[in-house]
Amino acid sequence: MLGNTQNNSIVYITGAGPGAPGLLTLKAKEIIKKADVIAYDNLVSKEILELALFENQKVKLIYVGKLGGEPGRSFTQDQVNNLLLELSKDYKIICRLKGGDPNVFGRGGEEAIFLKENNINFEIIPGVSSITAVPAYAGIPLTHREVSSSFTVLTAHEDPGDETSSIQWENFDAKKSTLVLLMGVKYLPKIIEKLINLRRAKDTPLAVIYWGTTSKQTTIITKLSTAIRDIEKHSIKAPSVIIIGEVVNYREILNWFETKTLFGKKILITRAKEQSFSFALKLIELGASPVNCPIISYQINEKEIYNKNIINNFSSFDWVFFTSQNAVKFFFEIIEKNCYDSRVLFKSQVAAVGYKTKLELEKYNIKADFIPKRFSFKDLIEELGERTSLKDKKILYPTQTEIINILPLQGMTTWPIYKPIFTNELDKEIINQIKEGIDVITLFSSNTASHFAKLAEKHNLNEYLKKSLIATIGDETSKIAKELFGRVDILAEPFTEEGLINSIEGYFSDVEQAVSL
Template sequence: MRRPYPFTAGELLKPGIVYLIGAGPGDPGLITVKGRECLRRAEVVIYDYLANPAFLREAPNAEHLYVGKKGGNHHRSQEEINTLLVEKAGEGKTVARLKGGDPYIFGRGGEEALCLRRAGIPFEVVPGVTAGFAAAAYAGIPLTHRDHTTSLALITGHEDPAKKMSSLDWEKLAGAVGTLVFYMGIANLSLIARELMAHGRPADTPVAIVRWATTAQQQTLTATLGDVVEQAAQSRIKPPAVIIVGSVVGLREELRWFDNRPLFGKRILNTRAADQAAELTALLEARGAEVIEAPTIELVAPENYDELDGAIAELETFDWLILTSANGVRCFFRRLAELGRDARALGSCRICVVGPKTAAFLAAHGLRADLVAAEFKGEGVVAALADTDLQDKKILFPKADRAREVIPTELTKLGATVIAPVLYRNVVPAALPETARAALEAGEIDCVAFTASSTVDNLAVLLGDNLAARLKGVAVASIGPITSKTCRKHGLEVAVEPTEYTLEALVEGIVGYFAGGSFS
């Protein structure tokens, strides 16, 4: 007789462990702290169709195995998944079984847990936010409300093919429960509406269908039991979706908060370097946008450090140090540390930075800027320092390889000696992420945000042909006039250019553009 698993409990010398993790409904922020910690410890990640692929970045060195099921098309059967869990843990590995929603609510987690227990595999269950609860909350629907209902039922549309929805106790569901939440019920929508009305639920009972809940693709259809089938057919709404039935659905227009944000439904390309993208992404996502990160810049060391190291060796002889960006601060102090030195090497050298954010990065190193240029470009640094006596002063300006020559040139005219070694180089990454390239090719990008001239030039290189043609129909958002000039050099029409050259102002300009209002 064929054994169902390759191991027995007695043969497992050092079994690993399986974490059955609820990944939530789609928004990566909804995974629990424990779930994320378990994921980071994993050597193998086995994930479903409804588990956000972004979670895989939490375990970059783990083996990633997709076992999803979509619309009845099973990539692997449940039995094969069970066997896979036992095999991987039986090899002594830590396995993260990443499941959409909550593993024990219509997630077949109970079946997987029983399989693991019977095979002698240790496991833990990490609960997650189930899709029904999240869909309702993100659609602005409280599932319970003392003025409407204090009872709630969760029902699956097709958990087991051998069980038919027609066998449910429709009389109790229709009359004894206030709010009903149907999972995976789109295919049975007509039956649900018919049975509920046939057993006494009024035809004017509010109904909501929420698709791709908690993601930027979320769709919410509201109707009544009497017309929901017709409305769903007209809107062509498809799985994955949950169906919410009850008077609480009527509170949606008053309580909706997620899908009425100003950039909801907009897909925006973020071209910042990978280690800088998070700030702009967070600002855009907070306003409802779906952000696709497409790093067009990679920061690397200069070809050699000779000039920079020479300047650092005599740092105490300089009167001013100019740092024009967070990258400049980070790279300068990293090199200082690599040379076995720290901020004490500055001696009495004063520091000029560009903008409050660069000043904040400097403060993280225990230093306060002596001068903060208000204008976010080289001319602003020149203007700020012009009010000081620069005659015979020695200035260190560690710069990016593509930095404009405004600062060295103009400060030299004012009598200073300017040493401007290359601190880091901006290079073009090997390729765009496939998600970004595919979205561009499919015409699914609404706006592209450029935060430096190099992001424009590099995107043109990465796309390999006419940039204006590739971005036809895409709104171009530029952080300032210098970047805008580069955009126009490539034939792009700039839709958004804020008057203040900050990420916050850029995002507000994008919001204004899509609202049909001010672009700055």
Template sequence: MNCSKEHTGVVYLVGAGPGDPGLITLRGVECLRRADVVVYDYLANEQLLNHAPPAAERIYAGKIGGRHNQDQEEINALLVEKGLSGKVVVRLKGGDPFVFGRGGEECEALQSAGIPFEVIPGVTAAVGAAAYAGIPLTHRDYTASVTLVTGQVGKNKDASSIDWKRLSLGNGTLVFYMGITTLHRNMTRLIENGRNPHTPVALVRWGTTPEQQVLTGTIADIAERAAQACFKPPAITIVGEVVNLREKLRWYDRRTLFGRRILITRAADQAGEFSNLLTERGATTIECPTIRLIDPCQWEPLDNALRNLGSYGWLVLTSGNAVRCFFKRLQVLGLDARALATCRVCAVGPKTAEVIRSFGITSDLIPADYKAEGVVAEFERIPMNGVQVLFPKADGARDLVPRKLEQMGARVDSPTTYCNILPDKLPAEALFALERRSVDCITFTSSSTVQNLANMLGTDRMLDMLKGVAVASIGPITSKTCRAVGLKVDIEPEEYTLTALTDAIDAFFSNEAGYI
């Protein structure tokens, strides 16, 4: 079945995986991208909603305050209603729709209503959480079988549909879903039915996410350990000798930034790249955009320059933002990269050069020092007298480069290409994290991000909120602004790139020397 709109509507039950948004299938992403409606649950990572079109209706059908927002019958009726309306509906379910996900019941409701549906499998929690905890569910030296069990059957009564006698025999791996609240009872039943009480057990909470927690013990003592540690759902319980392999095979929670909560102050549409670099090292990132990019008040100065690109000897682009805005406006005017045929291009930094390359242009000059002073130093080696230079800039950017180039005899045009303004408000999640002092590090990638945060919070309140928080600055200009508002800079890389800043943060939290 194709992911295309049909007059009768269609419903796709998509497995969202256990938490890591990267574990969804390509097929699942394909259907999300064409959805009119997305109905998602408690365990589906909300980042996956970014794959859906902006206009798609998003309906939360998970839990609020620990209680279900909608019961299963209501969800079934909702899917039928949206399907009958002719919509492309994605039912985004944590894990796999057919493994303790009640996907079968939803499909039955759709089939009864005559609505076409398709099931897209997902990585189930047993597989994903076990792998991220370093526990192979099967191993030729330990066991060749694994059994998936719901931990909630018979929760409020002694009776159970589970054959505990058979479940307790042998050495196969057992994985209990949703069994934290019934952990003591379930472990007791295993012992009563013959399973060795010294069998290793692991509890994996929020598996595959940066919030992952793992608690180990045995059948005999895991319930007591969980109570002492206040171990809460959602979690799975893994029972079997394979749990002993965790200390040797664990990898996810050994990453250098695992468990660190890092606040990113970049613009919302730019935070993703930096967030990915940090989460690959195990960090939990909180996006707190303090700048918003908008068009300049007037386009005439830039448009005049773009229509006369052939008269410029050099084009100087100082950031990825400048590059994207420059080429976007070039396209609006009906022009493309061919307009730069006679103009040499200076990219300030390898990342800027990479963005320029994506538009089919190879930079002629990339200064070794990415500061304005480094750009000036490079041009001092080049005859600039009488050369016309185009320097597209952000509103309020430093004027050092155009001023120095003019002193060298160049004629410089510096039209505003985009403006940095304050967002309407800071995200509630970021404010909450700052207020409860749960942030380990805050990152600043430009002076604007520093100044705007101080303006939005108030300098005194910002300084109070950031007590004990490591301050990471991308370079000396940004660091100077940090100090001007009263912040102590703890981390500054030698190269002024996001990759270098990530390495510097990593080194700081690994207690390595060499940074501020």
């Protein structure tokens, strides 16, 4: 709906899906990317919020969840409506982000009516509903020709014993249809009692799926007669989806998500925030639970921005070596500050270490002339030397400050264009995660390995890390990690993100096979 508001703002009532970032719609992602502010509820997953900040670093996040009326964390619908009204006065693009689909038990219609009445522009962006997605991730089809030709969806936050309840429980037949209950954990004992009193079979299969589609997904398979005992045993609470019916039995052969090799594995990522998210998304797709630990960031080396000895002599270099995305990014940032563009490389050949470095160069319309098969500076020199002589060649190597004195090569000018900035403390939440137990610690460089070891010592975490696997990329990182932690359990092969993920997955796959023997 588009109207004529005074400041031409618009509210997008947007479905965030059930939790997994991969189930976010393209339209929802587009809105998140351009929003000035996001008002989100408690059913929007942490991973979706991290994606929002990754895609849109300037966006403001405002929590407006209800959380079952929890004091200090609970907003009434009137408060949410009034907030949207105020936000529309201060911001142009407002994303009202809701778990699942906003028009399926999400009060999206109520908020749209309020916006319409207050002459505020709005659009409704549907989302993937937990009604279908969560059972699918648990390996439970809602319909199957042999046992169920229909399904009924109920929001079960009403007491089924209440005579004023709008739900007609007697119309539900568990033998012919599947029953899907949302928000039903609180009243499940009374719901079960009601169904049994209506002569539903006590052995009717029942599934409770907690935080479905995420790495926290927990599925309890039981039956009407034992459901309460089993749920209490596992301390299941909201958000949960409850499935009642014969289709639950198909989970035994269709359980695909929770059987993934990395499902539920907590993997610590010790790299810059802007570089960690794509890695985290890949882990999420494999069912893992990534813990972002950004102990390092990078910034331009101000001293080198106007280094005329290099900037005025680009045409004198035969080769330019780029060994990281950061090197490419900061190189062109300096070039632009000096009012140049990619044409400064017109006389030089360009070598790139790694696929992502190659892609970063292509953003500036530069195609790498040489890419080594293995991904280290040493391999670059050896493999390029086999193809062409580097004798008497002038080489420019844009890199970070800490690497200056490590890589001498005749004819090479090392240009320290960016520098690492290390955090002094670990975030409290990360410390708690480490104390609860981390399955794998990933180390991407010798710098991060050294600094993480210092922070672990500072926060007295070494004892907790003894049970964690150490996974590294590169020979130098592995060497430092062995010195600091006494071991390297997993080495990436090849030295890439994908190589590290495959190596981690392979490690746990081998463990599973060994256990099953």
